[in-house]
Amino acid sequence: MRKYTNNEIFESMMRYGIIFWTTCVSDESKIIESVVKNGVRFSYRKAVKLIKEHDRLLFEYLMLELRNPWSNNTYVSKDGIWLIITHSAIEYAFRLCVPGIKSNPFYLTFEEDFFPNKEVLH
Numbered sequence: 575m576r577k578y579t580n581n582e583i584f585e586s587m588m589r590y591g592i593i594f595w596t597t598c599v600s601d602e603s604k605i606i607e608s609v610v611k612n613g614v615r616f617s618y619r620k621a622v623k624l625i626k627e628h629d630r631l632l633f634e635y636l637m638l639e640l641r642n643p644w645s646n647n648t649y650v651s652k653d654g655i656w657l658i659i660t661h662s663a664i665e666y667a668f669r670l671c672v673p674g675i676k677s678n679p680f681y682l683t684f685e686e687d688f689f690p691n692k693e694v695l696h
Contacts, residue, residue: 578652578653578654580614580616580617580620580650582654583616583650583654584616584617584620584624586654586670587624587628587654587657587670588623588624588627590670590671591627591628591670591671592624592625592628592629592657592668592669592670592671593628593629593668593669593671594629594632594666594667594668595656595667595668595669596666596667597664597665597666597667598664598665598666599664602667603665605656605667606658606665606667608651609649609650609651609656609658609667610647610649610658610665612651612652613649613650613651613652613656613658614649614650614652615646615648615649616648616649616650616657617648618642618645618646618648618659621648621657621659622638622639622659624657624668625638625659625668626638629668632666636661636662636666638661642660642661642662644660644661644662644663645660647659647660647665648660654670655669655670656668656669656670657669657670
């Protein structure tokens with residue numbers, strides 16, 4: 575398997591987009607454990623830029639513009655498919671958008687996960 579540089583991974587994710595997949599508190603946390611264990615560190619600044627570009631709602635809910643003491647816990651998988659970002663002591667996994675994968679069947683959107691009763695918001 576070819577090892578991609580952080581810049582190549584960033585450019586690929588910017589071009590194709592990323593989607594929110596899971597958090598460390600879900601049943602799919604093994605994805606995160608694997609990427610943190612076997613992946614490579616990634617620029618937190620670039621990760622925030624990706625999230626802001628492709629998932630504005632999550633960017634705003636997490637308030638990613640604020641200082642993050644966990645910013646050095648940002649990883650990508652060696653194949654450039656997974657992005658892990660830690661914010662407020664919770665790890666969030668994002669997946670590179672590839673043809674055939676629209677969204678995770680377990681997670682429709684961040685808003686639906688954390689705010690299933692939208693009437694409460696209004």
